[in-house]
Amino acid sequence: MLKTGFVGWRGMVGSVLMERMRAEGDFKGFEPLFFSTSQAGQAGPDVGIDVPPVADAFDYDLLKSMDIIISCQGGGYTEKCYPELRKTGWNGYWIDAASTLRMADHSVIILDPVNRNVIDKALDNGVKDYVGGNCTVSLMLMALGGLFEKNLVEWMTSMTYQAASGAGANNMRELVNQMRVIGTDAEALLNNPSSAIAELDRQVISCMRAESFPTEYFGVPLAASLIPWIDRPMESGQTREEWKGFVETNKILGRSDNPVPIDGLCVRIGSMRCHSQAFTIRLTKDIPANEIESLLAEHNDWVKVIPNEKEISMQELSPAKVTGTLAVPVGRIRKLNMGQGYITAFSVGDQLLWGAAEPLRRMLGILLERLA
Numbered sequence: 001m002l003k004t005g006f007v008g009w010r011g012m013v014g015s016v017l018m019e020r021m022r023a024e025g026d027f028k029g030f031e032p033l034f035f036s037t038s039q040a041g042q043a044g045p046d047v048g049i050d051v052p053p054v055a056d057a058f059d060y061d062l063l064k065s066m067d068i069i070i071s072c073q074g075g076g077y078t079e080k081c082y083p084e085l086r087k088t089g090w091n092g093y094w095i096d097a098a099s100t101l102r103m104a105d106h107s108v109i110i111l112d113p114v115n116r117n118v119i120d121k122a123l124d125n126g127v128k129d130y131v132g133g134n135c136t137v138s139l140m141l142m143a144l145g146g147l148f149e150k151n152l153v154e155w156m157t158s159m160t161y162q163a164a165s166g167a168g169a170n171n172m173r174e175l176v177n178q179m180r181v182i183g184t185d186a187e188a189l190l191n192n193p194s195s196a197i198a199e200l201d202r203q204v205i206s207c208m209r210a211e212s213f214p215t216e217y218f219g220v221p222l223a224a225s226l227i228p229w230i231d232r233p234m235e236s237g238q239t240r241e242e243w244k245g246f247v248e249t250n251k252i253l254g255r256s257d258n259p260v261p262i263d264g265l266c267v268r269i270g271s272m273r274c275h276s277q278a279f280t281i282r283l284t285k286d287i288p289a290n291e292i293e294s295l296l297a298e299h300n301d302w303v304k305v306i307p308n309e310k311e312i313s314m315q316e317l318s319p320a321k322v323t324g325t326l327a328v329p330v331g332r333i334r335k336l337n338m339g340q341g342y343i344t345a346f347s348v349g350d351q352l353l354w355g356a357a358e359p360l361r362r363m364l365g366i367l368l369e370r371l372a
């Protein structure tokens with residue numbers, strides 16, 4: 001039976017992966033072994049079957065005995081462990097959530113509803129490294145795959161509204177804590193419906209500007225505010241998150257030689273784990289909005305086209321609605337008044353599911369089917 005090692009299963013992405021695998025009854029047909037940098041010797045996770053005690057994530061002899069390794073442990077681990085393992089001659093399959101190996105020539109960025117053809121070709125060619133894409137990029141492609149598939153995108157911008165979860169578990173906690181601190185500080189005024197709104201406004205802003213306001217992880221307030229910068233700066237003036245939009249999309253689509261121009265601004269907002277994006281798209285051909293809607297809807301089983309109407313847009317294009325689901329709603333689709341062939345659209349998606357764990361889970365399934 002094939003041996004599969006899981007590293008990083010305790011983290012945010014890893015625990016969503018475990019949840020999805022359990023929900024789909026995936027723990028069959030292979031022998032799992034769970035690794036950790038801190039919990040070696042402890043009991044393994046409850047995945048519905050008996051599992052051996054947790055192994056040391058730096059036990060290279062044990063790692064080498066795996067046919068497949070899935071890592072959600074982070075870039076630091078990949079940087080250290082992956083080259084060491086390959087140096088030993090290990091020739092197994094490496095599936096990874098971290099960005100470290102995404103742009104390497106020897107890797108494929110996996111998002112099978114969009115690039116199953118690229119994945120299958122790579123498997124045929126003996127490629128062994130399969131890396132999940134950036135969450136914003138994967139969610140954009142799940143929403144707009146129908147347009148890319150038909151070569152209808154001449155160029156596009158993506159203006160993002162990204163959740164706290166993309167920055168990590170501590171940042172999610174800090175966002176909620178910031179909300180609590182603001183709410184507690186304003187409680188007396190809120191409880192008095194006749195208090196002046198200007199006074200409430202002053203109270204909130206002075207609370208957010210106070211030395212004591214919790215900003216250890218974000219550096220600045222996010223609750224009742226936003227942060228127009230995600231990841232580190234690039235020489236181009238883009239942030240690294242913005243840079244990924246172009247390079248990763250084109251690599252996923254297998255068109256790095258003939259890339260679609262993509263750029264935009266990435267902004268952190270106070271959503272918990274759903275990334276939203278507003279697109280401006282220049283089409284290669286002017287086609288009617290209803291045709292665009294059909295192409296989008298037909299592309300995959302998870303995209304959900306939302307009519308450009310107030311009530312349903314408010315209900316469905318909402319992190320509050322989408323969180324914890326695999327649905328990728330896309331709506332607000334309409335022609336822009338810039339001229340023929342310009343459209344706009346807006347989408348929402350859970351960045352820990354299609355943005356992180358789901359492409360890895362599905363890649364494991366593809367591999368197990370191939371290797372059976």
Ligand SMILES: NC(=O)C1=CN([C@@H]2O[C@H](COP(=O)(O)OP(=O)(O)OC[C@H]3O[C@@H](n4cnc5c(N)ncnc54)[C@H](OP(=O)(O)O)[C@@H]3O)[C@@H](O)[C@H]2O)C=CC1
Pocket residue numbers: 007008009010011012013014035036037038039057072073074075097098099133134135165166167168169351352355356
């Ligand atoms: N967060 C995101 O939105 C996305 C993340 N990714 C990538 O996935 C990788 C992992 O990210 P993420 O899941 O956010 O990382 P986490 O920080 O949540 O988890 C990483 C590791 O931290 C260790 N850890 C330490 N303390 C705890 C604790 N209290 N609870 C759970 N784990 C703990 C665990 O390793 P151990 O068992 O060894 O102690 C765990 O596997 C990164 O490379 C990231 O870039 C990719 C797409 C989206």
Ligand SMILES: N[C@@H](CC(=O)OP(=O)(O)O)C(=O)O
Pocket residue numbers: 097098099133134135162163165166167230231241244
């Ligand atoms: N950078 C993303 C999350 C993430 O982990 O991205 P990547 O997998 O490309 O490092 C965000 O902050 O929302």
